[in-house]
Amino acid sequence: MAINEEALCQQFARTFGGQEGFAGGKCVATINRDDLEVTIMGKPFSxxxxxxxxxxxxxxxxxxxxxxxALLQKEVDGFAGAIIKQGITVSSVHNEWLFDQPSLIYVNIQDVDHPINFARKVKRALRS
Incomplete structure (x- = not known):
């Protein structure tokens, strides 16, 4: 990525309070859900x-x-409703793991927007 894109990626990640990185030529911001203690098959899962x-x-x-x-089941409705109100598409809602405790639900979202606008909208929805 060019220097401009690197700075934009850093700002994108900071907006979420996450860590930026690059994978496959794209900017990725990752947030740890440290508030959750989850196990899969009895082993700790980050x-x-x-x-x-x-x-x-x-x-x-x-x-x-x-x-x-990544959400707990009780968080899905609030987040999905808030994200839709922000004009962002919910593309899937699913579980990924068997034997996870507590059970996690993953909500995939997508939009075409300026990355910082997208990040601000999602941050608002995450607070719901």
Whole structure:
């Protein structure tokens, strides 16, 4: 990524309070869910939520923005409702693991927007 994109990626991650990185040519911000103590098959599991952007249009500044949000079942309705109100698409709601305690639900989201606008909208929804 170019220096501009690196700075944008850092700002994107800071907006979420996450850690930035690059994977496959895209900016990825990762947030640890340290508030959750989860096990899979009795072993501790580090729960993370991640957001990314890629394919930025140089003229408009809009990019493909994606998210994979790890939630407890009781958090799903509030988050999904808040994210939809922000104009962001919920593309899937699913579990990924068997034998996880407590059970995690992952909500995938997507939008085409300026990455910082997307990050601010998602941050508002995460507070719901």
């Amino acid at each position: 729960v993370t939520t991640s957001f990314s952007f890629e394919s930025m249009d140089a003229r408009s500044g809009r990019a493909l923005c994606l998210g994979r949000v």
